[in-house]
Amino acid sequence: SQPLKVAAIPGDGIGKEVMPEGLRVVRAAAKRFNIDIQFEPIDWASCDYYEKTGQMMPDDWKDQLSPMDAVFFGAVGWPAKVPDHISLWGSLLKFRREFDQYINLRPVRLFDGVPCPLAGRKAGDIDYLVVRENTEGEYTNLGGIMYAGTDREIVIQESVYSRFGADRVLKYAFELANARNRKHLTVATKSNGIAISMPWWDGRADAVGRDYPAVTVDKQHIDILSARFVLQPGRFDVVVASNLFGDILSDLGPATTGTIGLAPSANLNPERKFPSLFEPVHGSAPDIYGQGIANPIAMIWSGALMLDFLGHRDAHDAILQAIETVLKQGPHTPDLGGQATTEALGRAIEQLV
């Protein structure tokens, strides 16, 4: 069979430090499980590239990436050099839209060895998946400003949803919930305040849910849902949300498990018509870049999600197991109270895969 082709884009800051460790571990797993995988290193989609060329990516970026099976991505952004709206909308958000990566999947999990900010919770108590709509909804540049620059300024910001867009992410989430033991799906909403889109979204959840009678559905307004991420995290199994609500929940969830620096993220085009993208939730962290102390686990875990998506669940599970062991026993980088380097952690996980 054809080798898998993956673009490796380190991006900015610690993206460049964690990428080699991600590659190291994915290669080790590929070797162990006999997966033929080829990486293509790419230096664009970075602020360095922007400084040289005045754009985040070459004009033919889509042609270059389209033949790939996946994009393995470090982190993008360097606000001191390039404003976020240029670096992010010029790369990540472009990939999500133009490669129709309509699912943003983020696992939330509490591990032994990671101090939990919540009192009295232990590994196993928190283990759920946030499924975020990744291409439409609240993230738009539609609308405008009237009487701009005067005291009478009025601003309209439009959110845009489609049945096509809502149904496919809901369907994905129902499928996921249906395949899990608990078969429990939380649907984030705010239909008591946002009066057009959210009641409609609730209706789409009802409609799609009709095909999944075994799944228990729990609709929750985003305010109380956020509160319950803190108060009753064991309640959740799969959580599906619009673009904005999913963005909030997928930072809040990892915060409650102390894993905001460890959390991975999969931006999926499930049909594999376009490459999917796998990246840490953390950013480029200019403040610690250059010291070789960034924790590479989010990058490595993202690599595990990538192998899973490409059909290799066994390789995913082996990497997760190795991550669990290292979190429990060390070595640990400074964010976890240790003194190990980025590379030492990568090598320790590689050994265990």
Added chain:
Amino acid sequence: SQPLKVAAIPGDGIGKEVMPEGLRVVRAAAKRFNIDIQFEPIDWASCDYYEKTGQMMPDDWKDQLSPMDAVFFGAVGWPAKVPDHISLWGSLLKFRREFDQYINLRPVRLFDGVPCPLAGRKAGDIDYLVVRENTEGEYTNLGGIMYAGTDREIVIQESVYSRFGADRVLKYAFELANARNRKHLTVATKSNGIAISMPWWDGRADAVGRDYPAVTVDKQHIDILSARFVLQPGRFDVVVASNLFGDILSDLGPATTGTIGLAPSANLNPERKFPSLFEPVHGSAPDIYGQGIANPIAMIWSGALMLDFLGHRDAHDAILQAIETVLKQGPHTPDLGGQATTEALGRAIEQLV
């Protein structure tokens, strides 16, 4: 001087149980501090009234309430009888808009005696105010559905902001921060994803902030801001947010201090052109209604905020002190692990005022 006139609206469910305790304590504080205050009991703005009349409030509700100095409100909603969008938009959200209660103020505080869901935090570690814009922004019924009922459905939801509306809430928050010791203001945003309204909102924060050079401003995207409510709650002093973001943060904040059942809320028209409204953050709790075990502290604390707003800071402080003592020593209602009734808690706080 004229007596203060306050409408007392219990509303639904446990609103009817906590209201008498709120009145009891406010009356005790009024007596102690020589405040002339008259309460007018009102039975509408409730689902019972809706069942009798087919509307949440009488046609002349505005005429009846306009002469009041304040509205003291229990809780509204009884989904089994009346859909939320009717009960809420027909009462609370109407008050907010038609009485131009453009500030929603919610204190977040950790108390001795209240188990904190966050590990290792003690009273004093968490103490901040969420200032939410309460009349515009994301809460609208503007927009619509195209190709409704077909596979091609497209939904537009509009958020609407005005310079007038943003500047006044930002100014209120800057004034508040400026009057406090730390003089620290967090501005919630999402300008890296929501491309029209949020960059504009950031700009208004900069513009208004120019008049408050002593205040330190910290702009945070709502995703990481939510995470930091969990990870670094000591970081916050005053937090200002749009309607939706403020809604989320003012449930999440109390969740992190274990006070979601205790938290009060002030819906303010600071100019006192219209009456302001004071209510618990909690709802009508159909599941525990009728047992006399609801915790009345949110109602009582809301009464304290009301007295403060009406010019009686000393009365506010005395009530808060009494709440602190009861939280530390008991008696406690079942939500706090005790066996006391709603009334017993009210009486205990009354004694201490």
